[in-house]
Amino acid sequence: xxxxxxxxxxxxxxxxxxxxxxxxxxxxxxxxxxxxxxxxxxxxxxxxxxxxxxxxxxxxxxxxxxxxxxxxxxxxxxxxxxxxxxxxxxxxxxxxxxxxxxxxxxxxxxxxxxxxxxxxxxxxxxxxx
Amino acid sequence: xxxxxxxxxxxxxxxxxxxxxxxxxxxxxxxxxxxxxxxxxxxxxxxxxxxxxxxxxxxxxxxxxxxxxxxxxxxxxxxxxxxxxxxxxxxxxxxxxxxxxxxxxxxxxxxxxxxxxxxxxxxxxxxxxxxxxxxxxxxxxxxxxxxxxxxxxxxxxxxxxxxxxxxxxxxxxxxxxxxxxxxxxxxxxxxxxxxxxxxxxxxxxxxxxxxxxxxxxxxxxxxxxxxxxxxxxxxxxxxxxxxxxxxxxxxxxxxxxxxxxx
Numbered sequence: 001x002x003x004x005x006x007x008x009x010x011x012x013x014x015x016x017x018x019x020x021x022x023x024x025x026x027x028x029x030x031x032x033x034x035x036x037x038x039x040x041x042x043x044x045x046x047x048x049x050x051x052x053x054x055x056x057x058x059x060x061x062x063x064x065x066x067x068x069x070x071x072x073x074x075x076x077x078x079x080x081x082x083x084x085x086x087x088x089x090x091x092x093x094x095x096x097x098x099x100x101x102x103x104x105x106x107x108x109x110x111x112x113x114x115x116x117x118x119x120x121x122x123x124x125x126x127x128x129x
Numbered sequence: 130x131x132x133x134x135x136x137x138x139x140x141x142x143x144x145x146x147x148x149x150x151x152x153x154x155x156x157x158x159x160x161x162x163x164x165x166x167x168x169x170x171x172x173x174x175x176x177x178x179x180x181x182x183x184x185x186x187x188x189x190x191x192x193x194x195x196x197x198x199x200x201x202x203x204x205x206x207x208x209x210x211x212x213x214x215x216x217x218x219x220x221x222x223x224x225x226x227x228x229x230x231x232x233x234x235x236x237x238x239x240x241x242x243x244x245x246x247x248x249x250x251x252x253x254x255x256x257x258x259x260x261x262x263x264x265x266x267x268x269x270x271x272x273x274x275x276x277x278x279x280x281x282x283x284x285x286x287x288x289x290x291x292x293x294x295x296x297x298x299x300x301x302x303x304x305x306x307x308x309x310x311x312x313x314x315x316x317x318x319x320x321x322x323x324x325x326x327x328x329x330x331x332x333x334x335x336x337x338x339x340x341x342x343x344x345x346x347x348x349x350x351x352x353x354x355x356x357x358x359x360x361x362x363x364x365x366x367x368x369x370x371x372x373x374x375x376x377x378x379x380x381x382x383x384x385x386x387x388x389x390x391x
Contacts, residue, residue: 036144065201071194072145075187103201110190110197 004045012038013063017045022055027062035069039077046080056090057081062124064104074111082117091117099123152180230304232282233289241303241311245364248315258359260322262312263371264292264329267350267383269308276347280340284349287338295329310351311368319357319388326353326386334384350384357391 008014013028024046032038049057059081066074078093085091095108105121112119130138143150159165159173228240236244248259266272266288273281285308292302292310301313314322330353338347354375358367370389378387 034141034144036141036147039145065198066194067198068191068195069142069145071191072187075190076145076148079183079187101201103197103204106197107194110194113190114186 004041015042017042017049019049019053022049022053023058023060025060025062027060029065030063030070030074031065031067032070035067035073039070039073042073043076043080046077050080050084050089054089056092057084059091059093060096061094061108062096063107064098064101066107071107078111078115078117078119082115085117093117093119095119095121096124097121098126100126149180149184152177233286233304235289235293235310236301236303238303238305241301241305241313242364244301245313248313249358249364251315252358252360257316258318258357260312260314260317260319260325260355260357261367261371262314262322262326262353262355263305263368263375264310264312264326264351264353265375265379266308267352267379272347272349276340280347283340284338284347287336288333288349288351291333291336292329295332296325311371319355319391322355322357323386323388326355329353330384330386352378352383353386354378354389355386356389359391361391 003019004015004017006012006015008028011029012032013026013030016023016025018024030038046057059077061074081089081091081093093111095111097104097108105123108119108121112121156173156177159170165173228237228243229235230237245261251257252259266284269281269284272284285304288310289302289304292312296302296312296314299315303311303313305311312326314325317325330351333349333351336349338349340347352375354371354373354377356367356370356374362370374387374389378385381387
């Protein structure tokens, strides 16, 4: 399996998953025309990584908008990682939010609630990359 | 949205629930077959309960996140509306500024010519001619040379005030350039325009321009050239005629009103 890279668009997030590093990054806004089409390769990649590499996964999420379909897909990703964690896999999730964006902080809190994964909520200044 | 697009959208949304749909099919299959043992049914029930719990948790989270994102959109929309209003106000201000001569606050050339064009449209509808009066302050150069540019500006500002206060509400007063002023007098024929210009000329002649930094009062006069727009020429032609009349007045000895031929 190779590095998974998807360029950011107005409607979809940037995806950068490192097969060697186990660092999975997603950034931007997500309201794709067809969420299933967009997220399917991402699920497949993670499933394959979990079954073949079995190393630590660090998921860095820097999102500023999610529509409902994307939220469902993102919750499924979290569930997938939670199952991996329950089976002994090491998983870190970092949820980055702009320091003045309370809605995205709340979204991060929703993701963090009621899951066995440690989801770290990390603020950043909006002009920081 | 037409039916095809609607069906497509429904199928797209259903695609993200494929795992839940498969589970549902499996459960229905178990329910329809009576051959399963009690133990198998219990296991299926437990599995279904777990999946249902998982889905319910997801739905609750999705609802909250959806609400949170709606607030975000609403707040962004309000921000956009506010910015649109600010932009609109700034545009109005800019438009106003771009039509005013900054020193005298009279219409500048652009604004005057737009109003001239508007008056031509009115003429085309009602056939009523109107007058254009071009004025030039006599010996203005000597004011600047002898008393400085501040004094020159003072004269221009006060001249603008006199012109503005001497015309009717519907008349347009503009600064044409330097020490030149221009008036648009709707529905005033050449004779009417000439009479109005003569009244203003006398007013200026009798006015004392007392620039505070100078001890002596200044006597300022102006020469006017008047032309009539009656459809025989265009904007440029009409202003040119007023300009030629103005310079005929200057040659005649200044401080007078000269009318162009119709």
